[in-house]
Structures are given as structure tokens and as C-alpha cells.
Amino acid sequence: MxxxxxxxxxxxxxxxxxxxxxxxxxxxxxxxxxxxxxxxxxxxxxxxxxxxxxxxxxxxxxxxxxxxxxxxxxxxxxxxxxxxxxxxxxxxxxxxxxxxxxxxxxxxxxxxxxxxxxxxxxxxxxxxxxxxxxxxxxxxxxxxxxxxxxxxxxRLLPGVMGAAPSGVEESFETGLLEYPHYTRPLSFEGHGIPEVLRSGNHAQIEAWRRARAESDTRAWRPDLWEAHLRQMPPSAPQPEGAAASEQVRGEKR
Known part of the structure; x- marks a missing residue:
């Protein structure tokens, strides 16, 4: 329809x-x-x-x-x-x-x-x-x-985007900002691509992307980061940087 x-x-x-x-x-x-x-x-x-x-x-x-x-x-x-x-x-x-x-x-x-x-x-x-x-x-x-x-x-309607995962692995979909992206050239004005993204190790790449999504959200959108922490079940392991956020909250109180 x-x-x-x-x-x-x-x-x-x-x-x-x-x-x-x-x-x-x-x-x-x-x-x-x-x-x-x-x-x-x-x-x-x-x-x-x-x-x-x-x-x-x-x-x-x-x-x-x-x-x-x-x-x-x-x-x-x-x-x-x-x-x-x-x-x-x-x-x-x-x-x-x-x-x-x-x-x-x-x-x-x-x-x-x-x-x-x-x-x-x-x-x-x-x-x-x-x-x-x-x-x-x-x-x-x-x-x-x-x-x-x-x-x-x-853009979310069926068939509009060529690759279905394009609408899932994005900012806000999981409560975090999306991880950063890189492409050619390998070096630009002295700035290279993170080595892990060229390693071919998909588990390490996924871990790096998750860590960057968390650290960037914590740095650039503390409101999203606080909401993300609140939504996590108490038994879940704290994401990277959660302890630092708790320390900041304690200082503010």
C-alpha cells in the first residue's frame, strides 16, 4: 500500500x-x-x-x-x-x-x-x-x-534504501550515535584509517565500532548517554565509560 x-x-x-x-x-x-x-x-x-x-x-x-x-x-x-x-x-x-x-x-x-x-x-x-x-x-x-x-x-519505507541494514546501523536506532566511517584514500594529510578497520577481523571491528559509538555518544550527546545507561538492566555489564559517567553524576550531585 x-x-x-x-x-x-x-x-x-x-x-x-x-x-x-x-x-x-x-x-x-x-x-x-x-x-x-x-x-x-x-x-x-x-x-x-x-x-x-x-x-x-x-x-x-x-x-x-x-x-x-x-x-x-x-x-x-x-x-x-x-x-x-x-x-x-x-x-x-x-x-x-x-x-x-x-x-x-x-x-x-x-x-x-x-x-x-x-x-x-x-x-x-x-x-x-x-x-x-x-x-x-x-x-x-x-x-x-x-x-x-x-x-x-x-527512507525507511520498504525498497527505498538499497541495503536493508543501512536503516538499522545508524545513529539513534540503539540509543547511541553511529560509529565513525572511513574510506579511501588510506592516508589524507597525515591522517590514516584506524588499523583495526583494515585487519579483516570482524569481531574486532564490531567491538571497535561499539566502543566508538559509546565514547562518541558520551562525549557529544551526554543526554543520549544518560538515557542509554538508564535503559540498561541492572545485571548487564556496564558499557565502556559508564563508570566515568557515574563519577561525573556524583560530582554534579
Whole structure:
């Protein structure tokens, strides 16, 4: 069954954009997934199709109106029944690879793109809309975030990636960052490839990759490392560096 995506946006011309090339573009052309847009302006108010108004309580900027948003969501749901509606907003919880996998395993998604100062909060009470943030940054609108989320989902669809393990041995899949990669040339400006990767000993290579995934996660993403330690059963042997993390926690306390 074709995985379906619909994007509610003020700028439908931004799609498919990057999703029309490379893996996602080929999958779109082959019918692995389908993409449509819902123009938010079509549901605007009055002769000028207004979609926003000044924020209650004062302040800069404009806010997308809840009645406009609700009509657009209702229309998208009517055209694509059964799809979850996800609002791209920095006020939502941060997206995870687990959430992406769950979406990719479903029938698709309707993505609601914010603009200006954001959306009237009442849309989340009036309609079943899930807020989601792709990163702890603020963008000009939700379209770029929607493209990122769709790309993350589409690449996981069956047949999109050439090698199935490509979607498994990656950052976040096991709670850790992925190990580093190397290729030719063997030496570049005095920097070589780790000897173990040229040894042909697959057990040693796997151990090295696991150790680097752990050490890099601990160094670059301590939040992921702490979560990884918490998820380990008490009887499991501590991963490399776990004792150091415990010592750091003790110092912080």
C-alpha cells in the first residue's frame, strides 16, 4: 500500500522540493509514497483570505487563526482519512527515531506547518493534532521541518534504501550515535584509517565500532548517554565509560 503524506502549508510551492530528488524522489516517482499539499490560504477569512491575526495579550508578529487551521485540518482529514495530523512546532516534544519508525510503519501522515509567531493553541484542544519539534531551533516556518520529517520517514519505507541494514546501523536506532566511517584514500594529510578497520577481523571491528559509538555518544550527546545507561538492566555489564559517567553524576550531585 502506498504511504501517503499531505502537507498543510501557506507555501505549497515548497513541495516536493528536496523530496523530489535522490531516494525520496525516486520512491515518489515509483509510487512507493504519495505527496499532496493543502493550501492554508484557501481556508482564509474574507476577501483577502486572511489566515492570521494579532496575538491576544499583545506582542509582536501575527498568529495563525484557529478557525482557519481547523477548516484546513478537517479538509485534509476528509481527503486522507485515517492519517495522524502532526503540527510542526518548536513547542512540541522533540522527534525521535522511534517516532519516525512508527510513522513510517503506518499509512502516512498529515503535516501542519506553522508560520509567523505560531498557531493558536486552541487547535490542539479542538482537533486531534500532535505537536512535534524536529530540533531545538526556530525556523521561519514548519515547511523545512516537514521536509526533514518526511525524508526521515520515506527512507525507511520498504525498497527505498538499497541495503536493508543501512536503516538499522545508524545513529539513534540503539540509543547511541553511529560509529565513525572511513574510506579511501588510506592516508589524507597525515591522517590514516584506524588499523583495526583494515585487519579483516570482524569481531574486532564490531567491538571497535561499539566502543566508538559509546565514547562518541558520551562525549557529544551526554543526554543520549544518560538515557542509554538508564535503559540498561541492572545485571548487564556496564558499557565502556559508564563508570566515568557515574563519577561525573556524583560530582554534579
Amino acid at each position: 502506498t504511504w501517503r503524506a499531505a502537507v498543510i502549508t501557506l507555501y505549497p510551492e515548497m513541495f516536493p522540493g528536496p523530496l523530489g530528488v535522490s531516494l525520496a524522489g525516486r520512491a515518489l516517482a515509483d509510487g512507493v509514497w504519495a505527496l499532496s499539499t493543502v493550501a492554508l490560504r484557501d481556508f482564509g477569512i474574507g476577501r483577502h483570505r486572511a489566515v492570521d491575526d494579532t496575538p491576544a495579550g499583545g506582542g509582536p508578529g501575527m498568529v495563525l487563526r484557529v478557525d482557519v487551521l481547523a477548516r484546513a485540518v478537517d479538509a485534509a482529514r476528509s481527503a486522507h482519512p485515517g492519517l495522524p495530523v502532526i503540527a510542526m512546532t518548536p513547542r512540541g516534544p522533540r522527534a525521535t527515531q522511534a517516532r519516525v519508525r512508527a510513522l513510517a510503519a503506518g499509512p502516512g501522515a498529515i503535516l501542519l506547518c506553522g508560520r509567523f509567531e505560531g498557531m493558536d493553541e486552541r487547535i490542539f484542544a479542538a482537533r486531534a493534532v500532535e505537536p512535534l519539534c524536529v530540533a531545538d531551533i526556530v525556523l521561519s516556518g514548519g515547511e523545512v521541518a516537514a521536509i526533514a520529517l518526511l525524508d526521515a520517514c520515506v
